[in-house]
Amino acid sequence: MRVEVRLYATFVQYAPTRRAGDAFDVQLEDTSTVIDLIRKLGIPAAEVHLAIVNGRIVHDRLLRVSEADRIGLFPPVGGG
Numbered sequence: 001m002r003v004e005v006r007l008y009a010t011f012v013q014y015a016p017t018r019r020a021g022d023a024f025d026v027q028l029e030d031t032s033t034v035i036d037l038i039r040k041l042g043i044p045a046a047e048v049h050l051a052i053v054n055g056r057i058v059h060d061r062l063l064r065v066s067e068a069d070r071i072g073l074f075p076p077v078g079g080g
Contacts, residue, residue, distance in 0.1 A: 001030050001067040003037065008074045014041045028065065035061040037071060050074040 002025050007015045016024050028037060034053065038045050038061070051058045052072040053065065065071065 001028055001032070001065075002026070003028060003065055004068065004070045005037070005041070006070070006072045007041075008072065009077050010075050011043060011073055014043050023070075031064065033062050033064055034058055034071070037065065038073065041073075043073065047075050048073055049076040 004023050005015075005026050006021050006023050008020050012018050012020045015022060026037060026040065028040065032040075034051050035045060038048055038051075045061070048061075050073070051061070052074075053063065054070055
């Protein structure tokens with residue numbers, strides 16, 4: 001199945017375009033979860049602070065994703 005992914009802040013290093021927020025497709029197995037996607041991208045799971053699936057914050061990393069889901073991943077960010 002195909003999902004659309006957007007990576008933000010320091011996670012751009014894992015994105016093919018190396019630009020924050022650019023969408024790219026990732027192929028996953030039909031039974032894949034959010035954590036499976038994170039692992040496939042090579043992002044250390046402990047570094048993912050926020051996952052958004054189809055506009056909703058997801059706390060359960062074992063949530064199954066579906067064909068054409070839109071997923072955004074964010075590390076912890078700070079500012080002031």
